[in-house]
Structure formats: C-alpha cells, structure tokens
Amino acid sequence: MGRKARNKQAPPTPLGGPKHARNGSKGKRKAPSSTDERKKFKSAKGPAKVKQPRVFPKRRRDEDVEEEDEDSDLDEALQPGELSEEDEEVVKVKGRSKKAVEEDDEDEDEEVERGEARELVFSDSEDEGVNGGEAIPTGQHMFDLDEAPPSEEDEDEMLADEFGVDEEDEEMLGGDSDEEEEDSAFDSDSEEGDVVDDMDVDEAEADEEEDGDLQTNLEDDLTNEGYTLPAVDRGGEAEEHEHGTSLREVEGRMRWLVGVCAGKDDKLSSGVPGKSRSDHLLQLQHDIAVYFGYNVFLVGKLMKLFPVDEALAFFEANESPRPVTIRANTLRTRRRDLAQALINRGVTLEPIGKWSKVGLQVFESSVPVGATPEYLAGHYMLQSASSFLPVIALAPQPNERVLDMASAPGGKTTYISALLQNTGTVFANDSNKARTKSLTANVHRMGCKNVVVCNYDAREFPRVIGGFDRVLLDAPCSGTGVISKDQSVKVNKTERDFQLLSHLQKQLILCAIDSCSPTSSTGGYVVYSTCSVTVDEDESVVDYALRKRPNARLVETGLEFGVEGFRSFEGKTFHPSLNLTRRFYPHKHNMDGFFVAKFKVEKRTKAQANGKAKAETVDEAGVEIADIETDGPSAFTAAEDEEYIKESKRKHLLKTKGIKIQPKGGEKATAETGKGNGQIKVPKGKKLTEKRRVKA
Numbered sequence: 233m234g235r236k237a238r239n240k241q242a243p244p245t246p247l248g249g250p251k252h253a254r255n256g257s258k259g260k261r262k263a264p265s266s267t268d269e270r271k272k273f274k275s276a277k278g279p280a281k282v283k284q285p286r287v288f289p290k291r292r293r294d295e296d297v298e299e300e301d302e303d304s305d306l307d308e309a310l311q312p313g314e315l316s317e318e319d320e321e322v323v324k325v326k327g328r329s330k331k332a333v334e335e336d337d338e339d340e341d342e343e344v345e346r347g348e349a350r351e352l353v354f355s356d357s358e359d360e361g362v363n364g365g366e367a368i369p370t371g372q373h374m375f376d377l378d379e380a381p382p383s384e385e386d387e388d389e390m391l392a393d394e395f396g397v398d399e400e401d402e403e404m405l406g407g408d409s410d411e412e413e414e415d416s417a418f419d420s421d422s423e424e425g426d427v428v429d430d431m432d433v434d435e436a437e438a439d440e441e442e443d444g445d446l447q448t449n450l451e452d453d454l455t456n457e458g459y460t461l462p463a464v465d466r467g468g469e470a471e472e473h474e475h476g477t478s479l480r481e482v483e484g485r486m487r488w489l490v491g492v493c494a495g496k497d498d499k500l501s502s503g504v505p506g507k508s509r510s511d512h513l514l515q516l517q518h519d520i521a522v523y524f525g526y527n528v529f530l531v532g533k534l535m536k537l538f539p540v541d542e543a544l545a546f547f548e549a550n551e552s553p554r555p556v557t558i559r560a561n562t563l564r565t566r567r568r569d570l571a572q573a574l575i576n577r578g579v580t581l582e583p584i585g586k587w588s589k590v591g592l593q594v595f596e597s598s599v600p601v602g603a604t605p606e607y608l609a610g611h612y613m614l615q616s617a618s619s620f621l622p623v624i625a626l627a628p629q630p631n632e633r634v635l636d637m638a639s640a641p642g643g644k645t646t647y648i649s650a651l652l653q654n655t656g657t658v659f660a661n662d663s664n665k666a667r668t669k670s671l672t673a674n675v676h677r678m679g680c681k682n683v684v685v686c687n688y689d690a691r692e693f694p695r696v697i698g699g700f701d702r703v704l705l706d707a708p709c710s711g712t713g714v715i716s717k718d719q720s721v722k723v724n725k726t727e728r729d730f731q732l733l734s735h736l737q738k739q740l741i742l743c744a745i746d747s748c749s750p751t752s753s754t755g756g757y758v759v760y761s762t763c764s765v766t767v768d769e770d771e772s773v774v775d776y777a778l779r780k781r782p783n784a785r786l787v788e789t790g791l792e793f794g795v796e797g798f799r800s801f802e803g804k805t806f807h808p809s810l811n812l813t814r815r816f817y818p819h820k821h822n823m824d825g826f827f828v829a830k831f832k833v834e835k836r837t838k839a840q841a842n843g844k845a846k847a848e849t850v851d852e853a854g855v856e857i858a859d860i861e862t863d864g865p866s867a868f869t870a871a872e873d874e875e876y877i878k879e880s881k882r883k884h885l886l887k888t889k890g891i892k893i894q895p896k897g898g899e900k901a902t903a904e905t906g907k908g909n910g911q912i913k914v915p916k917g918k919k920l921t922e923k924r925r926v927k928a
C-alpha cells in the first residue's frame with residue numbers, strides 16, 4: 233500500500249467526520265480549543281522548539297499536457313474488475329469503506345443519470361461548514377502588475393495545476409465587524425478571538441487531549457524571563473534580526489508576546505515594565521517577520537486582520553501545505569467511478585466533505601496523481617478546495633451564457649462547464665496569452681464543448697460582448713491566501729502593489745457587473761473572488777462596486793461556511809451588507825485563504841440612470857481611476873458587436889490565409905474603430921481564388 237501521505241493535516245473539522253482527524257504533515261498543528269484559545273499556541277514548558285521556516289519546492293507542471301482527443305476513452309484501463317480480499321483492504325479509505333464513498337455519491341449518480349443539472353446540495357450537518365481539504369492553488373497570484381510578459385519560470389508555474397507541495401507531495405502528485413476590528417492584533421482593547429467558531433467542539437476537545445502536554449499554563453508562560461523589546465528600543469526600525477539572537481530566542485519571545493498581548497489589558501502587566509501594548513505589538517510584528525521570513529510591512533498588514541493569537545495561527549498555517557484535493561469531472565465520469573479507479577491504482581482518498589459532490593481529498597498515493605491515465609483522460613482536475621467555492625456560489629444553470637473574466641488555467645471554467653452539463657456557453661477570458669494555452673489544454677482535456685476561449689483585457693468587457701446570465705471575476709490578486717504555495721509572497725509585496733491591485737480589481741469588478749444582464753430570466757449574478765485575505769483586495773473592492781453600481785446588491789453566497797466579511801476596518805465603514813461576503817482561512821478551514829462575494833444585478837431605476845454618479849478620478853487609496861466609466865454601464869450594442877465580428881474575421885483571414893483586407897480609406901481597422909473597406913490584399917505570389925474571394 234502506498235506510503236503515508238505528507239499532505240495530511242489537522243483541519244479545524246477533519247474531512248469526513250471526526251474519525252478522520254488528521255495531523256499536519258509534520259504533526260504540528262492541532263484543532264484549537266474553544267475554551268482557551270491562547271493555550272493552543274503554547275508549546276511545552278521551557279524553550280519552544282524552533283521551527284525553521286520551510287522552503288517549498290517549485291511547483292510542478294501538471295497541466296502541461298498534450299491536448300486530448302475529446303473522445304479518448306480509457307474506460308478499459310479504468311475497469312476496476314473484481315476485487316480480491318486484499319483489494320478490499322485497499323478500498324477501505326482511512327476508516328471509510330468503498331461503500332461509504334458510494335453512498336456519498338448516490339445523489340450525484342442520480343444527477344448524471346437523469347442528465348439534470350442541479351446546484352450542489354449542501355448538507356445541513358453541523359460540521360459541514362468547516363470541512364476543509366484543500367490543496368492546490370489556481371495560479372491566482374501570478375499577476376504581473378505591469379502586464380509584462382511572464383518569465384520562463386512563471387510560464388512553468390502558469391502551466392501547472394497550481395501546486396505548492398513539499399517534496400513528498402511533489403512525488404505523489406507527479407508532478408459585527410466593529411468588533412472584528414477591535415479584535416485585531418493592533419487594537420489595544422483586543423479580546424480573545426473567536427478563532428474556533430466553525431469548529432466542531434467535540435473534535436477540538438479530542439485533539440486537545442491528544443495534544444497532551446502541549447497545553448501549558450498560560451500564566452507560567454507569561455513570566456517575563458528577561459525579555460526586552462529591541463525593535464522598540466531601536467525606534468521601530470526594520471532591522472530584522474538582532475545580532476546574536478537565535479531563531480529559538482525569537483520564537484520564545486514571539487510566543488511570550490502573544491500571551492502578553494492576547495489577554496485582556498491588565499495582562500499587559502506581565503509585559504516589559506514601562507512599555508505599552510503597541511510597543512509589545514511592534515516587537516511581535518518584527519519577531520513574526522524574522523521567524524517566518526516575511527517582510528515587516530506584510531506582517532503588519534496581515535496582523536490587522538486577526539486577534540493577536542489568531543494571527544499567529546494564520547502565520548503558522550502558511551508554513552504547511554493544504555491537503556491535496558481533486559475535482560471529479562462529471563462530463564467524463566462519476567466521482568464514485570473515479571474514486572474506484574484511483575483506489576485501484578493505490579491512491580488513498582475520500583470525499584472532500586458533504587459540501588461538495590465532486591471533490592475528493594487525496595491522502596496518499598503510490599502513483600503520481602497528476603499523471604494517471606484518468607488525469608490525462610480528463611476525469612479529474614487537481615484543484616484546491618477553496619477554488620470550488622466561487623463556482624458553487626455562482627451556481628450556473630444549464631443553457632446559460634456565463635463569462636469567466638480571468639479564467640486561466642481553467643480550474644473554475646471547466647467546473648462551470650461541467651455544471652452547465654456542456655450546454656449554454658462559457659466565455660473563458662484571460663488577458664495573458666501564454667496562460668490561455670494551458671486554459672485551452674484543460675478545456676480540451678476535460679471535454680468541455682461549451683467553452684469559448686478569448687484573450688482580452690477584461691476591462692474591455694462588456695464592449696467585447698455582454699449580456700451574460702452570470703459572470704465570474706476570479707480576480708488577479710496578491711496571493712496572500714496562498715502563501716503556503718508561494719513563499720515569495722512573504723517578501724515581494726509592497727504597499728504600492730496592494731494599491732495597484734486594488735485599483736485594477738475595482739476597474740474589473742465594474743466591468744463584471746456591466747457585463748451581466750439584469751434581465752436574465754435565470755441569472756443576473758456576478759461572483760467576485762480572490763485568493764487574497766487583504767481588505768484592500770476584498771471588502772474595499774466590493775464596497776466600491778456597491779457605491780458605483782447602485783443596481784447591484786450583495787446576496788448570500790450559498791456557502792454555508794466561511795467567516796463573514798468585514799463591515800468596517802481600520803476606521804473605514806463599509807456597506808452593512810458586506811457581512812454577506814465570505815472569508816476562508818488556512819488556519820480555520822484548512823483551505824487556501826479565499827474571499828467570495830455574490831452580487832445580484834438589477835435593472836437600473838430611472839433615478840439611478842438619471843442621477844449619474846460623479847466620476848471619481850481618485851480612489852480611497854489615492855490611485856487614479858481615470859479610464860472607467862463611473863456613471864453607468866458601458867453600452868453593449870449589436871452594431872458594435874458587428875464591428876468586432878468584422879475585425880475578428882479580418883484578423884482570422886490574415887492569420888490563416890495571409891489575406892489582408894485594407895481598412896476603409898487606408899485607415900487601419902482596429903478593435904476600436906472596427907473600420908475596413910473590405911478590400912482584399914492578396915499576398916505576393918498568391919492568387920485569389922473564387923473560393924477565397926467568396927469567403928472573404
């Protein structure tokens with residue numbers, strides 16, 4: 233049987249129920265206790281064990297596969313055959329029998345047999361909401377602010393199925409918000425965070441017992457054993473490591489500082505005499521930066537999101553990979569059949585959780601999961617659990633027209649296509665041409681016949697085409713939710729990056745709303761998502777859209793777990809409906825950090841149409857927003873469409889036949905003007921045949 237998987241991790245509520253609780257790849261983290269949250273961050277008495285920040289290997293190429301013949305059929309290879317007794321053992325998946333997997337799939341089977349599209353059904357069991365199980369990023373954060381062509385290394389990453397894996401994983405893969413704000417690490421009145429609100433308490437207690445002597449007496453730990461605050465004494469300068477201080481010492485002080493700052497204010501008496509709470513927090517920020525290898529700026533930004541003890545849990549979670557998960561492609565197979573086929577190959581897996589009918593979590597494998605015949609035949613996608621969420625929220629219905637504005641490498645596009653059951657149309661757009669190659673490869677591999685791949689800057693929508701029933705904007709972002717997969721985020725982000733990204737996201741979200749048809753009989757929804765946890769890229773963007781597009785309102789995402797979005801942050805108050813948005817965290821949900829918001833787009837009332845919003849040229853971050861209409865959706869007219877079609881035909885002829893159609897009056901036909909006089913210019917040495925003439 234295959235070796236032990238290294239992707240096992242203690243989810244807040246383990247996948248598949250309590251008996252499947254698993255420890256982290258290094259057995260580091262356990263489910264936190266709801267009784268005394270601070271305890272869980274304490275190590276045994278005495279100096280804490282030093283953990284060196286982990287270095288993660290480069291992602292492997294999993295999507296870089298030959299385009300598949302859509303009809304390719306590996307059924308023969310997939311026939312599970314009769315199971316011997318020995319096989320029967322293999323089929324038992326970590327306490328779950330093959331039968332259990334089958335039972336979980338019963339509904340799904342019905343769905344496939346009836347050929348009827350259905351939204352994924354959420355169980356109402358208590359722990360469903362916290363079932364995590366997530367592994368692979370979606371290349372989300374590989375966004376170049378300057379739209380510079382990607383480096384070769386980036387290319388590799390783009391073509392990959394988004395992994396951040398340790399060595400063994402790599403082998404296996406083959407490849408009320410006011411309160412929230414007050415609770416943030418930098419708030420002097422910080423109270424104990426509600427870190428475990430999504431947890432199954434029984435399970436947490438069980439894990440706590442397991443933790444045994446890891447639980448220590450907080451009061452003892454708060455003893456100041458001669459700690460000082462060197463970063464404060466140096467005037468808060470960003471010197472990252474005092475000379476001669478070992479990581480072990482930094483860790484000891486860091487944990488001590490968490491204890492000091494996490495408690496009610498009187499606990500501060502345990503701190504360094506004469507120093508304020510913010511002094512202690514400043515030192516903590518520096519220590520976290522040194523210990524986990526971040527720049528001090530980013531630590532400060534991320535600490536603001538959480539109560540101080542939860543902040544440490546977040547940083548710790550970023551040190552270990554999330555579980556590996558796959559999505560069964562219902563266009564090619566059923567989850568039960570896929571599970572059986574992979575089990576027969578020595579893969580240990582189980583359903584991802586009751587919230588998904590198509591997800592499987594892979595625990596161990598003796599074969600590379602990214603290179604099995606089933607993978608190559610498009611029976612599944614290596615896809616992080618968190619990246620299922622925006623598509624579940626979008627809930628596309630058969631025969632709809634859906635726009636996926638930033639879609640490469642296609643994890644969500646192919647899921648949308650499957651939920652549409654290959655009906656309707658998915659316009660899968662990405663501005664990065666290189667990335668559209670892996671997108672196209674995935675579309676073919678997964679047997680999606682309802683997808684049109686296009687390559688525009690999404691800010692050109694809806695002028696390119698509009699009137700969609702549903703629009704997904706899985707926006708380019710900083711990737712602060714997927715640090716476990718891309719450790720470079722720790723050091724390469726500056727305040728300017730966040731400003732520019734937020735600016736781009738604001739432009740994109742208006743275009744997304746304007747591309748959605750308010751008169752759609754089945755839809756009229758826009759989903760906005762990022763794999764970043766910063767408020768600049770999440771709530772601020774959504775709040776901006778609500779202000780600029782009064783015809784759009786937030787609705788429930790349909791996701792039954794996740795933390796509510798902030799309704800205020802750092803003195804800014806957002807629209808009260810921001811609580812309908814959902815945040816997902818590695819330390820809470822054992823998934824990549826993610827944000828999901830869902831809008832319903834309605835017809836603009838006369839008042840809205842007349843009372844045009846004043847064009848803003850500068851957003852809150854001081855970034856210029858000059859090129860986006862703020863006074864209403866940009867019109868999409870059939871006449872304009874006509875021009876684009878002509879232009880596209882002209883380019884097609886030029887590319888495929890070498891035939892050049894001169895624009896009218898010598899003017900160059902562009903996507904902007906769409907002008908051309910229909911004159912055919914025959915390339916040298918080529919004769920224009922009648923057939924060509926007619927075609928042209």
Ligand SMILES: C[S@@+](CC[C@H](N)C(=O)[O-])C[C@H]1O[C@@H](n2cnc3c(N)ncnc32)[C@H](O)[C@@H]1O
Binds near residue numbers: 373619638640641
């Ligand atoms: C988060 S990733 C998309 C991941 C994809 N949705 C998936 O699930 O596989 C963001 C994508 O946005 C693309 N992008 C960046 N700026 C864009 C723009 N202005 N218009 C369209 N796409 C853009 C990037 O090339 C990148 O592929």
